[in-house]
Structure formats: structure tokens, C-alpha cells
Amino acid sequence: MRASTSSRHILRSAKNIRTLHTTVQRQTSLASSSSSSTVNPDEIAHFSRLSAQWWDERGEFGMLHKMNPVRTQFVREKLVEMEYEDGHEDLNEAKVLEGLKVLDVGCGGGLFSESLTRLGANTLGIDASASNIAIASLHASNDPALSFTSSSLPQRFGSSVSHKGKGKLTYEHTSVEDLLAREGPNSFDVVCSMEVVEHVDNPRAFLTSCAEILKPGGHLFLSTIARTPLAYFLTIFSAEQLLRFVTPGTHTWSKYINPSELTSFFHNLHSSSSLSSPSSGEIEVKGQTMDIEVG
Amino acid sequence: MLSTSNSRTALRQLQRSRCLLKRLVHNSIVPEHCDVLVVGGGPAGLAFAAALGSSHRVQESLRVVLVEASDLSKVKQWSLPEGYSNRVSSITNASRGFLRDIGAWSHVEESRTRPVEEMQVWDGISDARVAFSASELLSSQPISELSRLTENLNLQRALLHRIACLPSIEIMDKVKVQSIVQDNQDGSDWPLVHLSDGRVIRTRLLVGADGPNSPVRSYAGIKSYGWAYDTHAIVGTLYHTPRGPYSPPNTTAYQRFLPTGPIAFLPLSETASSMVWSTKPSLAAALKAVESSVLVAMINAAFRLPEVSIRYLHSRILEAQESGSPLTLDELREELAFREQSHSIDSHSAFSSLMSSEEASGIPPEGADSLPPPITSIQPGTIASFPLRLSHAESYVGEGKGARTVLVGDAAHTIHPLAGQGLNLGLADAEALAECIDQAVAGGLDIGSHTALLSYPRNRYFENHKMLSAVDKLHKLYSTTAEPVVWARSVGLEVVNELDTVKTALMMSAGSHRTNVSQTGWELAARGVGSISQNLHSARMLGEGVAGMVGASVQQLFKQATTPRQ
Ligand SMILES: Cc1cc2nc3c(=O)[nH]c(=O)nc-3n(C[C@H](O)[C@H](O)[C@H](O)COP(=O)(O)OP(=O)(O)OC[C@H]3O[C@@H](n4cnc5c(N)ncnc54)[C@H](O)[C@@H]3O)c2cc1C
Numbered sequence: 001m002r003a004s005t006s007s008r009h010i011l012r013s014a015k016n017i018r019t020l021h022t023t024v025q026r027q028t029s030l031a032s033s034s035s036s037s038t039v040n041p042d043e044i045a046h047f048s049r050l051s052a053q054w055w056d057e058r059g060e061f062g063m064l065h066k067m068n069p070v071r072t073q074f075v076r077e078k079l080v081e082m083e084y085e086d087g088h089e090d091l092n093e094a095k096v097l098e099g100l101k102v103l104d105v106g107c108g109g110g111l112f113s114e115s116l117t118r119l120g121a122n123t124l125g126i127d128a129s130a131s132n133i134a135i136a137s138l139h140a141s142n143d144p145a146l147s148f149t150s151s152s153l154p155q156r157f158g159s160s161v162s163h164k165g166k167g168k169l170t171y172e173h174t175s176v177e178d179l180l181a182r183e184g185p186n187s188f189d190v191v192c193s194m195e196v197v198e199h200v201d202n203p204r205a206f207l208t209s210c211a212e213i214l215k216p217g218g219h220l221f222l223s224t225i226a227r228t229p230l231a232y233f234l235t236i237f238s239a240e241q242l243l244r245f246v247t248p249g250t251h252t253w254s255k256y257i258n259p260s261e262l263t264s265f266f267h268n269l270h271s272s273s274s275l276s277s278p279s280s281g282e283i284e285v286k287g288q289t290m291d292i293e294v295g
Numbered sequence: 296m297l298s299t300s301n302s303r304t305a306l307r308q309l310q311r312s313r314c315l316l317k318r319l320v321h322n323s324i325v326p327e328h329c330d331v332l333v334v335g336g337g338p339a340g341l342a343f344a345a346a347l348g349s350s351h352r353v354q355e356s357l358r359v360v361l362v363e364a365s366d367l368s369k370v371k372q373w374s375l376p377e378g379y380s381n382r383v384s385s386i387t388n389a390s391r392g393f394l395r396d397i398g399a400w401s402h403v404e405e406s407r408t409r410p411v412e413e414m415q416v417w418d419g420i421s422d423a424r425v426a427f428s429a430s431e432l433l434s435s436q437p438i439s440e441l442s443r444l445t446e447n448l449n450l451q452r453a454l455l456h457r458i459a460c461l462p463s464i465e466i467m468d469k470v471k472v473q474s475i476v477q478d479n480q481d482g483s484d485w486p487l488v489h490l491s492d493g494r495v496i497r498t499r500l501l502v503g504a505d506g507p508n509s510p511v512r513s514y515a516g517i518k519s520y521g522w523a524y525d526t527h528a529i530v531g532t533l534y535h536t537p538r539g540p541y542s543p544p545n546t547t548a549y550q551r552f553l554p555t556g557p558i559a560f561l562p563l564s565e566t567a568s569s570m571v572w573s574t575k576p577s578l579a580a581a582l583k584a585v586e587s588s589v590l591v592a593m594i595n596a597a598f599r600l601p602e603v604s605i606r607y608l609h610s611r612i613l614e615a616q617e618s619g620s621p622l623t624l625d626e627l628r629e630e631l632a633f634r635e636q637s638h639s640i641d642s643h644s645a646f647s648s649l650m651s652s653e654e655a656s657g658i659p660p661e662g663a664d665s666l667p668p669p670i671t672s673i674q675p676g677t678i679a680s681f682p683l684r685l686s687h688a689e690s691y692v693g694e695g696k697g698a699r700t701v702l703v704g705d706a707a708h709t710i711h712p713l714a715g716q717g718l719n720l721g722l723a724d725a726e727a728l729a730e731c732i733d734q735a736v737a738g739g740l741d742i743g744s745h746t747a748l749l750s751y752p753r754n755r756y757f758e759n760h761k762m763l764s765a766v767d768k769l770h771k772l773y774s775t776t777a778e779p780v781v782w783a784r785s786v787g788l789e790v791v792n793e794l795d796t797v798k799t800a801l802m803m804s805a806g807s808h809r810t811n812v813s814q815t816g817w818e819l820a821a822r823g824v825g826s827i828s829q830n831l832h833s834a835r836m837l838g839e840g841v842a843g844m845v846g847a848s849v850q851q852l853f854k855q856a857t858t859p860r861q
Contacts, residue, residue, distance in 0.1 A: 068740070
């Protein structure tokens with residue numbers, strides 16, 4: 001099974017989902033005004049506001065913020081576990097991510113990418129939504145410890161700022177399929193995609209690309225929301241209707257994936273594919289449903 | 296759909312406009328950066344910085360700066376001056392364990408500290424008394440002391456020496472925080488701290504260890520609730536004769552609960568001790584104004600004379616003060632002689648405040664061990680007073696416009712000193728916050744984020760609250776305003792059992808283990824005191840027969856509290 005080369009449609013829903021409605025409209029105006037050379041402080045104000053909204057830990061994305069430590073811990077623990085399994089006994093557990101090339105697919109406002117970078121990973125966060133990338137870039141550029149690099153957005157504080165940040169962080173507005181086409185397979189030590197797979201139209205193709213871009217022996221981390229009545233209750237009913245944590249429509253029921261379905265997908269991929277990439281890597285699937293703290 | 300190059304253009308444009316804005320809005324001051332900016336070099340701020348700097352993870356990843364308005368070189372140079380400082384704190388075993396763990400206690404000049412091996416606490420009206428010693432502490436290992444009296448300067452100096460060994464901590468003293476504003480450029484929420492030397496620091500996390508009037512708390516917009524106690528604490532260093540050869544050494548702390556507030560005697564050496572006398576503000580002012588020898592006699596009387604006579608003496612002092620001719624020593628001695636005579640107190644007994652210094656150094660009279668040694672003089676310049684209030688911040692972590700802020704120590708709470716807990720609470724805060732940040736660093740979190748700081752208030756807020764309310768209730772129980780309690784005390788009803796609650800609380804807080812044992816004790820104490828007041832209220836209506844009920848409930852409480860935890 002090969003990765004789909006057509007990428008756009010796969011993440012289209014993710015784009016809509018992970019973006020506030022106003023952003024989509026604004027994006028267009030930003031794009032259309034981009035040829036003009038006049039400075040538009042309105043745009044800055046707009047993205048600043050969006051960024052503040054996205055990063056408001058008590059706000060709409062609060063659940064994401066609450067889940068972030070759990071995800072990060074999960075990734076660290078698994079990497080440590082694998083290192084020990086591979087016989088690296090002198091491992092410095094705190095530095096297990098240091099120097100690794102990590103791809104965060106569907107990075108949103110950059111929450112998880114920032115954490116990975118702080119732990120020493122050289123992180124590339126990609127998202128199908130341009131405004132998410134703008135939000136994430138703005139936020140990272142405000143943090144001098146992140147060694148944030150962007151081809152288009154120079155560091156706000158320049159190199160004079162002394163910091164002890166370890167990893168490098170980059171964001172790019174692209175899809176995993178486009179990235180795969182450009183960088184080729186076997187490019188990353190770790191690929192993460194958190195709460196994205198349930199939003200894509202063609203999960204099979206999406207997951208295949210994620211697997212292909214991974215180096216042999218690399219690690220793929222996915223989290224999703226299990227298709228169970230409880231998950232439905234927690235995320236759809238409680239969160240959307242009851243608590244209004246999430247913009248209604250953020251999660252689409254039909255795209256929820258059960259962790260066991262994910263595992264079996266990879267087992268099939270593993271046995272039926274001639275690809276070497278994920279076969280030597282560990283496949284870790286963790287349903288995060290239970291980690292969601294509502295309220 | 297937007298192409299990548301389009302979004303790049305958008306970002307480039309953002310950057311360009313940002314530069315322009317920056318030039319327009321900010322003048323040329325370029326802010327410095329740090330990860331943790333601690334405001335306040337008091338015991339809490341220094342302990343927090345030392346704890347934070349002792350973590351390897353933090354050393355490798357964070358830049359920590361501490362700003363203090365006063366000159367810390369004086370503290371650093373503190374070296375066993377002859378006299379004792381009037382700011383002395385009772386450091387619990389739990390706090391000492393923490394200070395040892397972060398490598399600070401070894402820098403404390405131990406010869407200037409004094410173990411408290413025993414405490415005696417009694418009621419000013421009924422004279423009901425409890426005494427307790429370290430040997431009663433429940434612990435797997437024997438504990439020789441209840442707490443350690445330590446000059447704040449000695450502790451602060453030790454912390455400064457410890458911090459000097461930690462390269463990741465930078466201290467800026469003689470620098471005041473002048474204003475704090477939010478850097479809300481580009482959706483950032485980092486605090487920009489303007490210092491008196493013109494520097495500006497942009498910080499990931501701003502720690503308010505800046506005392507009761509905390510500027511950081513104001514910036515964060517965190518409300519603080521509480522009330523003034525209509526009480527001032529007079530502190531001072533007292534000199535006295537050494538305990539005689541037939542008496543135990545001066546390692547007993549004494550506290551007498553008078554209706555105006557408690558007076559405490561805290562041993563520092565064989566011949567010096569510290570005093571904390573909480574009383575009405577007008578009286579505190581009058582006592583501070585009298586001649587030193589008069590104050591000495593008043594202090595001796597405050598530990599000895601029956602309450603009615605103390606009340607009378609206080610009114611005399613106040614009258615004299617108001618009339619503009621403060622009470623002289625001769626006038627006071629005359630009053631004391633008359634009062635003692637009417638109470639049939641022999642002038643050679645331990646309960647007389649009139650003994651000469653020769654008498655004081657001779658063979659102690661009977662009952663001397665239940666009282667502090669007679670005070671002979673006061674170290675000049677050490678008498679000072681502080682208003683007391685209860686206050687507790689509504690939260691410890693700022694949000695929104697006050698994001699990236701957190702409070703520790705007196706910036707977060709102030710407490711009546713009757714249980715000697717204020718600084719200990721601040722040290723526990725420091726320990727918990729440092730631990731929280733260490734964990735956040737381990738998890739790759741932004742240590743200034745609300746999520747990263749969540750465990751700190753979870754660990755401390757309720758614990759502090761329990762202690763604050765227990766001490767508040769104890770204060771109220773012994774002050775004249777609580778009507779049913781006054782009634783109960785005037786008839787001597789079960790005060791011993793109330794004191795048992797005090798005892799439980801003090802003993803638990805003296806525990807050797809840095810677990811929640813101490814807090815459990817306070818929780819029980821708070822509940823106990825609360826139920827006593829309630830019971831007393833009903834007792835007044837029911838009349839007799841209730842004493843047993845109150846007694847039983849307190850005894851039950853005491854049993855619970857002293858049973859080792861599973
Ligand atoms: C009479 C009395 C007796 C007490 N006895 C005991 C006892 O026996 N045991 C006990 O545990 N506790 C005791 N306490 C309480 C104890 O003293 C306090 O809890 C403790 O000092 C609080 O420490 P802190 O570091 O939080 O605050 P502080 O000691 O108040 O330190 C705050 C620091 O912040 C600095 N600061 C403030 N604003 C700024 C600014 N804008 N810029 C720069 N720096 C600034 C100040 O200069 C100060 O150094 C007692 C208190 C009193 C009043």
C-alpha cells in the first residue's frame with residue numbers, strides 16, 4: 001500500500017476543524033492583501049487575538065492544554081522504554097528526546113510542538129491551516145527559549161538573548177503528504193499526530209504517509225478519540241453541548257477511530273507492505289479518551 | 296486553499312509590521328530575559344530560589360533572577376554579632392528537613408540557634424496549663440527537639456551562601472521593582488518588570504515572594520481577603536539570668552494566653568530569649584514608650600500576675616501615657632507590690648515580679664520551672680512592633696492580565712504568630728513550588744503556564760487555609776470578644792481540653808517527617824476548636840453536664856491525632 005500523493009483533500013477537514021471560523025475568512029483577506037506593501041496593524045492584532053484565544057488555557061482549547069502533559073509524558077515514557085529494550089542502559093532518561101528529529105502532524109497552535117522542543121527535540125510542526133501556523137509561529141516567536149526558526153518570521157528577540165533552550169522548532173504550512181513528497185521517506189525519528197486522525201477524510205492514506213516519512217526504527221505516536229459511548233458522551237455531549245468547551249462541530253462522530261482499529265491497521269500495513277519504514281519501529285496506540293478531564 | 300508561499304508572505308508582513316510597532320510603542324529599552332523572576336529576598340524568596348537552583352534539571356534549562364529592594368550584602372556579612380536580632384522564628388523539624396535537603400541548613404550558624412525541647416502553654420484566666428516535650432513526639436526515630444529558634448538573618452544568610460554555590464541563580468539587590476506591565480505584543484502574556492535601575496526584564500514566570508503588600512499580587516489582580524486583628528506584636532530580645540544548676544537548661548518556650556493576646560518567651564541562649572507579645576495596638580504603643588526598666592517589670596508581670604491585676608496595670612500604663620507622663624519604675628513597683636500582696640503572692644516566690652537580680656540568680660524558688668526566668672534587661676534597640684492580620688490570597692496563580700504569576704510566603708498569606716507558623720508556611724510553599732516547576736521542566740511544559748503551575752496551589756492552598764483558620768480560631772478562642780467562650784473560660788470550663796487541642800496542633804506541626812502529618816494535626820485542631828466553640832455555645836444554653844461532652848470530643852480528637860498514620 002502506497003501513500004496517496006494527492007494530499008489536499010485528506011487534511012481539508014482538519015483545516016476547517018482546527019481553525020476558528022473567523023480565521024478562515026480572515027485568512028483570505030490576509031492572503032489577498034499580501035501583495036500590498038503597506039503595513040496593516042489590524043492583521044497583527046487579529047492574529048494576536050487568535051493566538052491568545054488558542055493559548056488561553058481556561059478557554060475553548062482548555063482540554064487540549066490539560067491533555068498536553070499526559071501526551072508528552074506518554075511519548076517520553078515510551079521512548080525511554082524502547083531505549084532500555086534496545087539495551088541502552090546508560091540512558092539519561094531526561095534527555096531521551098534530545099537531538100531527535102520529530103514531526104508533529106497537525107500541530108495546531110503549537111502546544112505539543114513546544115513541549116517536544118523544550119525536551120530537546122528538533123521539531124517540525126506542520127498543519128494544513130495557514131492561520132494555525134501563524135498562531136503557532138507568533139506564539140513561539142514570543143518565547144526566546146525555543147530557538148524558533150522560521151524562513152519567514154525572524155526571531156523576535158534576535159541572537160542577543162541568552163537562553164538555555166535545547167531543541168530547534170520550525171513550523172510549516174503543509175500536509176504530511178506534501179512533506180513526504182518533498183523530503184522523501186525515512187526522514188524523521190519520531191512522528192506524532194495528536195487528535196488529528198479522527199478529523200481526516202481518508203485516515204488510511206494519512207496514516208500510511210505518517211508511517212512512510214518515519215525512519216526505520218522510528219516511533220509513531222497517534223492519539224485519537226475512541227468510538228465508544230463514553231467517548232461520545234464526554235467529548236460530544238459534555239464538552240460541546242454542555243460545557244461549551246469546544247466550538248460545536250469540532251469533532252465529527254463518523255471519524256472517530258477506535259484504538260484497536262488503529263492497531264489492526266498497522267498490523268495489516270506491517271504484514272502486507274513491502275515498506276521497510278515502520279516495520280522495525282514500534283507501533284504505539286493509545287486512546288486518550290480517559291485522560292480528558294471535563295471540567 | 297492558501298498556498299505555503301502565501302502564508303509565508305503573510306508572516307513576513309506580520310514581522311515587518313511588528314518591527315514598526317515596536318519602534319513606535321516601545322522606546323529603545325530592550326528587555327532582558329529570564330525564565331523565573333523572583334521578587335523578594337525574604338526567607339520565602341531565598342528558600343525558593345535555593346530550592347529551584349538545587350535541581351539539576353532547572354540548572355540546565357532555566358535562568359533564574361531574584362530581585363530584592365534592600366541591601367543583601369549586610370545579610371551576607373552577618374557574623375555572630377554580640378546581640379541577637381529581634382526577628383527570630385521557630386523553624387519546625389519539617390522545615391529544617393527541607394532546608395537540609397536543599398543544602399542550606401549546613402550554612403546556618405548552629406551555635407546561634409536554640410532547640411526548643413519543651414513548651415509550656417497556659418491560660419491567662421484559669422491558669423489551666425499544658426506542657427509537652429519532644430520526647431512525646433510520635434516518630435520512628437527519637438526526636439530531641441520540637442523546633443529550632445533561628446534568627447531570620449542567620450537563615451537568610453545561610454540561604455544566600457547556598458545560592459552563591461548555584462550558578463543558575465542571579466541575585467540583584469538594592470533594586471526595586473517599580474512597575475510591572477504585560478507585554479501583550481503579538482498575543483504574548485509575559486510580564487515586563489521595570490526595575491529601579493532602569494532595566495526591564497521580560498519573564499516567563501514572575502514569583503511574588505514580596506511580602507504582605509506584594510506588588511506582584513497587585514499586578515496579578517489577585518484579591519486577598521482577611522482582617523486586621525486589632526492587635527500588634529511587640530518583639531524584643533530579653534536578657535535574664537541563667538537557669539540555676541538545679542534547673543533544666545533554657546530550652547523551654549513559654550506562652551501565656553491573655554485576653555488581650557498571647558505573650559511568648561522563646562529561648563535563644565542561656566541568658567537571652569526572644570519575646571513576641573501580641574496585644575492591643577494602644578497598649579503596644581504605650582509599652583513601647585515606657586522606660587526599658589518599666590517594660591522589663593511589665594513583661595515579668597505579664598507571665599506571672601493574675602489576669603485582673605494585669606488588666607489594671609494595663610489601664611494604668613495607658614492612662615499615664617495619655618496624660619503625657621509615662622509610668623515610672625517606682626510607681627510601677629509600688630503598684631506591683633500592692634497587687635501581689637492582695638493576691639497573697641510572696642515577694643520571694645517565683646510568681647513575684649519584684650525579685651532583685653541577686654534573687655533571680657540564686658536557688659530558684661518552687662514553681663520556677665513553670666515560668667520563664669525573670670527578665671533583667673532588654674537588649675537596646677530591639678523593641679519593635681508589627682500589626683497582625685490574617686490574610687489569604689484568593690488564588691496563588693494569576694490568570695488573564697495577570698498571567699504567569701505565582702505567590703509564595705507572606706505575599707500569599709499572613710497569620711497570627713501565636714503558633715510560630717508564618718515563616719514555616721512560606722518555606723513549605725517554596726518547597727512545593729520548586730518541586731512543581733521541576734516537574735514541569737521534566738515534562739517539557741512552559742513553566743509559566745497555568746497548566747504547569749496547577750499542582751502548586753493544589754498542594755498548598757488548602758493546607759495553608761487549614762492552618763490559617765486553626766490559628767485564627769485559637770486566637771479568637773482566647774480573646775475577649777467570643778462571648779460563649781469567655782463565659783466558659785471564666786468558669787474554668789474544660790480549658791485544659793482546649794489546651795490539649797493547642798498541644799496537639801503544636802506537636803503535630805513539630806513532627807520530624809516532611810509529610811502531611813503536621814497539616815493533619817492542624818486540620819484536627821481546626822475542627823476541634825470549631826466544635827468546642829459550637830459546643831460551648833450550646834453549653835451555655837444547656838448549662839451543666841456538657842463539660843463532659845466537650846471533654847470527650849476533644850480527647851477523642853487528641854487520640855486520633857496522636858495515633859500514628861497508616
Ligand atoms: C512579630 C512576628 C513574629 C513572627 N514569628 C514567627 C515565628 O516564630 N515563626 C514563623 O515561622 N514565622 C514567624 N513570623 C512570620 C514571618 O516573619 C514571616 O512569615 C516571614 O518573614 C515571611 O517571609 P517572606 O519571605 O514571605 O516575606 P518578607 O520577609 O516580608 O520578605 C519580602 C521581601 O520582599 C521585598 N520586596 C517587597 N517589595 C519589593 C519590591 N517592589 N521590589 C523589590 N523587593 C521588594 C522586601 O524588601 C522583603 O525583603 C512572625 C511574624 C511577625 C510579624
